[in-house]
Amino acid sequence: MKEVILLLGVSLLFIPIFLTLILGFRNNSLSIDMEYVKDPFYFGNSFRKKISDVIFSSTIINKNLVKAKLSREELIVFGKINFINSVVYRNCVYVSFGENHIRKGTYFEKEILSTGNLYIGEDSVLRAVASNADIFLGKGVHIVRWIDAQGSIQLGEDCILGISSASKKEIKLAKGVRFTRLFGFPVCTNKNRIKNPSREIRENRYGKEVVIHADESLLIVGDIFADEKIELKNVKVIGNIFCHGDVYLENVEVGDENSYFSVIGNKVFISGNSNVSIFGYIQAGYLKGFVV
């Protein structure tokens, strides 16, 4: 018996080595992107740059269609999206000029760049969307990867926003929306702002749980950190909200036009019936942000 245990024990030594053999022989060195900067607009800007870089080096197939190397060889359609049958060309990248409309229930496998306002019909599924103006999403639109607007983003109910959503202006939320990362000025449920708070606290808050339900509106100037739960109601915060557990927000304003902050939690619940307005960044686990 002891010999068997010894043999099993010694064999544990070799399991990691076998694992490395099974998992491959790539010997790439650990690399650090020395120029990397955390940027909520990374996806959109990177995509725009790729398009502008290849626009003159692409191979013309016809007056609306070119072939170019983005991350890999792609077909790029130049034109108005609402004039194109997306079911046929859904595996193309689209660069569309002026105002564009995507019909209800359309499915695009590749990225879309719109230079004007972009209207996305209900229940459409798009991989990634960038617009140099505003974007309007109908009910139930599913963005698989990212959405980026130089203007505002207006969401319909029950939209699903993949890994990143960023707007230089407002992101207007609606009930049933699920998200991972949002960045906007502000990200809000409606345009109502919290009126001048009647009380003010200037301190950082830290605890296992931080629960603040103010009867009248309260101003907290400082950061709020918790290990398990943050629940805020009728509060304006000039600071960051960070929780390793879940965050609940009802009638809450974070930051203002002059200073932006972050709201970060494993899950983030935003009350869609209340006035929530966050100037800056919201982050939850993958699709664990909810407007309820």
Added chain:
Amino acid sequence: MILALKFYMFFCIVLFGIYIVRHFVFTGNRLLGKQKISYGDILTSELPTVSVLVPMHNEEKVAEKLLNRLVKVNYPKDKYEIVVINDHSTDKTGEIIETFKKENPEISIKVMHRTTGNRGKPVALNDGLKIASGEIVVVFDADYLPSKDLIRNLVVNFKNPKVGAVMGRVIPVNSGKNILTKLLELERIGGYQVDQQARYNLHLIPQYGGTVGGFRKNLVVKTGGFKENILAEDTELTFRLYVNGYEVVYSNRAECYEESPEDWSVRGRQIRRWSTGHNQVMFSYIFKLLTSKHLSFFQKVDGILLLMVYLVPVFLFLGILDAVALFFLGEANILTYSYFWVISMMIGTFGNFAPFYQVVAGAILDDSPAKAKLLPLLFFNFFFNTFYILLGFKDALIGLVKKHYPIWDKTQRYGDT
């Protein structure tokens, strides 16, 4: 006598068993467990002021590379300063720093030339703290190459008022140089990607490592600055913060290149210094840690195991002698006593600083599993490390008894990467 020898054997088996469990828990946490959110994810316009302290002693080969990186970082210039402490350099380090300062007037660069008093990193840092004006202090050794977002990524952790210090991830830049640098890369992968991150995830004691990390200036100054006789000022600060109710945070995405030692004698001296310093801290803090009201039971357990990291090889060495003695005294049935001993030695201390399950888990997480193919060679590294750790333990013991403190032995730079 024989009873004592048997008791010691039993003690070693239990001790190594605990370390084995600890390493498996950490590995399991990184591969299968819940990962804590990083404070580095915070985006805000309201960042604190920061001073980057760079102690330099004869760093002419690397000084300019580091300074060039530090002026390119993504941090508001009105909240950022670089403090260079030229610590008794006899080469061209001083000239390089002064020239660099003149060529970069857009950045606040403060230079201190230390020519009198003791030499060494803790002394230099204490002097640097006197002229640093930032709320947060970030420290880099001269052979490090920070990326553009690193300072922001480290400093933003201090938004949490409980955080007293933060530690980033160190990645060897010269890992392909020779077999030693490749093995050191394995230790780094296991040590940071798995060990440090798991301790952060599990709310234990991640360690401030003295470089690619930062701390709150007022906390360190208020508690007496860096202890100038301790060779592991980073470990000392870690435990000082914890016993005072603060935490150290590990930020895995705050990555920075370092230059690893390229020859064995340099590495040996580095380990000896670490062992001396770490054991000095153990003598000073083991009882403070046990009696602290600020630490949880598991933090105390982890803290003790962390403090004993450079003592374990000493126990192991004595354990081997013990096993041999018992064998020749006819009191040890090798299979009875040693089957667990053999397993624990191989699994638990293989590589010493980063036991091999952690190394492989780290390599997988880094998407570089092939790196771990060199793993068996860490066995030899282990005996090499043990020798220098024993010397370091001896230095610490002599220092404790005779109050004769060892001199700071700076790691040699290569500057060829």
